[in-house]
Amino acid sequence: MSNLIRRDPRAERIARNRLHPLHASMMLAEQGEVRGPSGLIRKNPHLVGFIGPNGLKRIDRANAFAGTVNRQKRVSTAQEVVLPLHQVVNPDGYIVVVPDMVGGRLTSQDKDILGLAHSLIAQKGTGKSANMAVVAVCFGESKESQFDLAGVDRLIHLSSDVFDGFTPEARLSALMQVEAQYQPEHWLFPDSVNGGTDLASRLAARLGERPATQAWQVSTTQTVCRGASASTDITRETPRILMLLEECGTAIDETRHEVLSLSVESYDQVPARLLDKGLMSVDPNAVPLAEAEFILSAGNGIHNWDQFHECASVLGATEGASRVAVDDGFMPRTRQVGASGTWVTARVYLAVGISGAIQHMQGIGQCGKVVAINTDAGCDMVKRADLAVIADSEAVLAELTKLVQEHHASKVQEEKHNAA
Amino acid sequence: MQPSVNVVSLVSVGRHPQSDRSRRADQDARAVELGLKLAGKNLTLVHAGDPENPVLRQYAGMGLDAFTVLRQKSYSDVLPIIGNFLTENNAHVVLMGIRAESGESSGMLPYLLAEKLGWPLLSRVADILHVENGKADVLLALPRGQRRAVTVSLPFIATVDNAAKDARQSAYGPGIRASITVLDAEQTADNMAASWAISPAKPRAKRMKVVKAKNAADRFKAATAKPVGGGGNVLKQGTPAEKAQAIFDLLLEEKVIR
Numbered sequence: 001m002s003n004l005i006r007r008d009p010r011a012e013r014i015a016r017n018r019l020h021p022l023h024a025s026m027m028l029a030e031q032g033e034v035r036g037p038s039g040l041i042r043k044n045p046h047l048v049g050f051i052g053p054n055g056l057k058r059i060d061r062a063n064a065f066a067g068t069v070n071r072q073k074r075v076s077t078a079q080e081v082v083l084p085l086h087q088v089v090n091p092d093g094y095i096v097v098v099p100d101m102v103g104g105r106l107t108s109q110d111k112d113i114l115g116l117a118h119s120l121i122a123q124k125g126t127g128k129s130a131n132m133a134v135v136a137v138c139f140g141e142s143k144e145s146q147f148d149l150a151g152v153d154r155l156i157h158l159s160s161d162v163f164d165g166f167t168p169e170a171r172l173s174a175l176m177q178v179e180a181q182y183q184p185e186h187w188l189f190p191d192s193v194n195g196g197t198d199l200a201s202r203l204a205a206r207l208g209e210r211p212a213t214q215a216w217q218v219s220t221t222q223t224v225c226r227g228a229s230a231s232t233d234i235t236r237e238t239p240r241i242l243m244l245l246e247e248c249g250t251a252i253d254e255t256r257h258e259v260l261s262l263s264v265e266s267y268d269q270v271p272a273r274l275l276d277k278g279l280m281s282v283d284p285n286a287v288p289l290a291e292a293e294f295i296l297s298a299g300n301g302i303h304n305w306d307q308f309h310e311c312a313s314v315l316g317a318t319e320g321a322s323r324v325a326v327d328d329g330f331m332p333r334t335r336q337v338g339a340s341g342t343w344v345t346a347r348v349y350l351a352v353g354i355s356g357a358i359q360h361m362q363g364i365g366q367c368g369k370v371v372a373i374n375t376d377a378g379c380d381m382v383k384r385a386d387l388a389v390i391a392d393s394e395a396v397l398a399e400l401t402k403l404v405q406e407h408h409a410s411k412v413q414e415e416k417h418n419a420a
Numbered sequence: 421m422q423p424s425v426n427v428v429s430l431v432s433v434g435r436h437p438q439s440d441r442s443r444r445a446d447q448d449a450r451a452v453e454l455g456l457k458l459a460g461k462n463l464t465l466v467h468a469g470d471p472e473n474p475v476l477r478q479y480a481g482m483g484l485d486a487f488t489v490l491r492q493k494s495y496s497d498v499l500p501i502i503g504n505f506l507t508e509n510n511a512h513v514v515l516m517g518i519r520a521e522s523g524e525s526s527g528m529l530p531y532l533l534a535e536k537l538g539w540p541l542l543s544r545v546a547d548i549l550h551v552e553n554g555k556a557d558v559l560l561a562l563p564r565g566q567r568r569a570v571t572v573s574l575p576f577i578a579t580v581d582n583a584a585k586d587a588r589q590s591a592y593g594p595g596i597r598a599s600i601t602v603l604d605a606e607q608t609a610d611n612m613a614a615s616w617a618i619s620p621a622k623p624r625a626k627r628m629k630v631v632k633a634k635n636a637a638d639r640f641k642a643a644t645a646k647p648v649g650g651g652g653n654v655l656k657q658g659t660p661a662e663k664a665q666a667i668f669d670l671l672l673e674e675k676v677i678r
């Protein structure tokens with residue numbers, strides 16, 4: 001339905017004419033509320049009352065004649081905007097971005113770098129040299145659904161399982177193949193602990209290029225990098241390989257991009273000299289709360305604390321708590337999440353029996369997925385959550401613990417089976 | 421540890437973040453600590469630069485009687501001489517910091533060394549568990565406090581993360597008494613760096629939240645409305661088991677339970 005307000009001249013005429021036979025019935029039928037563009041209820045002071053026979057305005061407190069002229073309620077649905085499509089046909093050059101893709105999704109740093117790549121192309125002006133495409137190279141499984149909005153013109157998705165886990169050598173050989181095939185104008189990497197720096201340094205060493213590290217201000221000609229543990233700025237010519245700090249550019253937000261896939265011919269399968277033995281299990285509660293990846297957080301809605309601690313250890317989650325749980329003495333102060341506690345950055349935040357007071361919500365502003373278990377469907381935490389479950393916490397936690405235990409048991413079975 | 425394993429720690433001169441004075445660099449000191457764990461007194465401590473620098477004594481004061489300095493002028497390229505030194509001395513495990521605390525601090529030296537020597541490289545090592553039969557079991561430090569176990573064959577280069585064990589305190593007297601072997605080496609000037617302009621770091625502006633709204637109502641809404649998640653999924657019906665299953669599926673999909 002369109003959001004346009006349509007006038008109905010006939011209804012307006014009848015509304016003006018008190019002597020019209022339909023006047024009374026029509027006015028009675030239209031006592032609906034009117035909402036403004038922001039969704040607030042609006043009172044139209046001009047519609048209050050009517051002009052009496054002597055020409056004076058009368059207000060009918062009995063509300064018999066009140067009504068509105070605008071028949072249709074304005075429904076404020078957030079309209080889906082379709083951004084204009086940015087197309088690059090037969091690009092003459094490429095800028096390759098290798099995003100970190102933590103958890104299979106673009107990080108905000110990745111998006112900034114994609115935006116920077118586009119601004120580098122824009123600085124070249126229009127002309128033949130400026131017909132360039134931004135290529136994203138991503139390894140392994142990808143859960144990202146918004147490559148188009150992040151500014152990816154071309155995508156090289158290397159999903160083969162040789163890139164799973166810790167495989168810098170295989171990734172490097174794939175990047176070397178990309179280099180040979182597409183000769184990108186620039187290689188952009190996030191300068192991050194998530195592997196971006198490592199891969200970029202390996203590529204730079206292999207290609208014999210001198211990269212710019214910790215770069216934060218980049219134009220086509222000049223780059224400013226941090227040096228000497230971020231105490232100096234080094235201004236230099238922009239090299240081919242750049243490792244970029246956070247907020248080095250602004251993410252794309254006004255265009256859509258094509259995300260056409262590019263292929264990479266077979267790359268060398270290098271014999272791995274680094275043998276990945278997998279992730280070690282670390283004690284989740286030894287990980288600082290601010291850094292923890294997965295937090296199980298308890299609020300006033302937890303009544304069985306032994307069960308909560310058991311569930312956290314089975315899930316392998318770091319424990320967090322709301323202020324009430326801490327004030328009541330069930331959890332230590334160091335576990336408090338929120339404005340007066342710790343600001344957490346978990347990828348998954350599981351809030352059990354937490355109402356979502358603003359002081360708590362501030363603390364979880366940077367979390368990825370939020371899951372809520374609560375008995376109150378109307379509370380703020382449920383509104384914020386990506387998945388909310390309306391149920392008693394004790395019952396759900398019991399079932400969840402059972403499910404995860406079964407999952408672990410079947411895993412162990414499988415491993416035994418494989419070993420045999 | 422077996423004496424046959426030759427462990428080398430490369431150290432540089434650090435810089436105190438507040439006072440700007442030279443000090444032993446934090447990550448390098450951790451590299452020495454890890455080296456001491458692996459090789460004890462047999463650790464080879466190497467610095468390329470000025471042998472007179474008193475900071476080097478602080479590394480020696482961690483429990484070493486001797487160390488080696490490859491004499492270099494500042495701003496020259498240390499890659500060739502360190503590479504030669506490592507091959508000549510038959511090093512098996514080379515430990516160093518991730519980034520120097522002075523100079524360009526690009527963190528490229530370990531990578532260039534590994535490329536030049538053709539050795540495997542591990543960055544951000546938290547611990548080396550043991551070295552035996554020509555292989556080493558290494559723990560890498562990942563973000564968010566996670567650890568990854570990796571096996572690598574000798575010889576290899578490792579950079580040491582801040583998650584590695586803290587460096588022990590340095591004893592002044594033994595450091596002063598430690599003997600230095602100075603090796604003279606040819607100088608390779610770093611021509612590219614000479615053209616760079618270096619200035620004190622400018623503070624970076626914090627990014628502001630800019631609302632791109634066409635009309636006042638939208639701007640008002642953006643300034644006042646509570647942020648709401650993109651319309652999450654709310655499960656009201658069903659048994660607790662079904663609801664738990666929904667949560668479990670999400671956790672599995674996000675790979676937080678393995």
Ligand SMILES: Cc1cc2nc3c(=O)[nH]c(=O)nc-3n(C[C@H](O)[C@H](O)[C@H](O)COP(=O)(O)OP(=O)(O)OC[C@H]3O[C@@H](n4cnc5c(N)ncnc54)[C@H](O)[C@@H]3O)c2cc1C
Pocket residue numbers: 298299300301302321322323324325336337338339340341342352353354355356357358359360363373374375376379391392393394
């Ligand atoms: C200056 C100041 C600073 C503050 N700082 C913080 C802070 O840093 N961190 C913080 O967390 N708070 C902070 N607060 C407190 C904050 O305002 C709230 O009081 C607090 O967060 C509420 O905690 P809660 O959600 O656990 O409890 P409640 O608001 O009581 O919510 C309990 C929730 O559990 C649900 N529930 C009840 N029983 C069950 C059940 N059996 N199963 C499932 N769900 C159930 C209820 O529906 C309710 O939604 C601060 C307050 C002030 C004034």
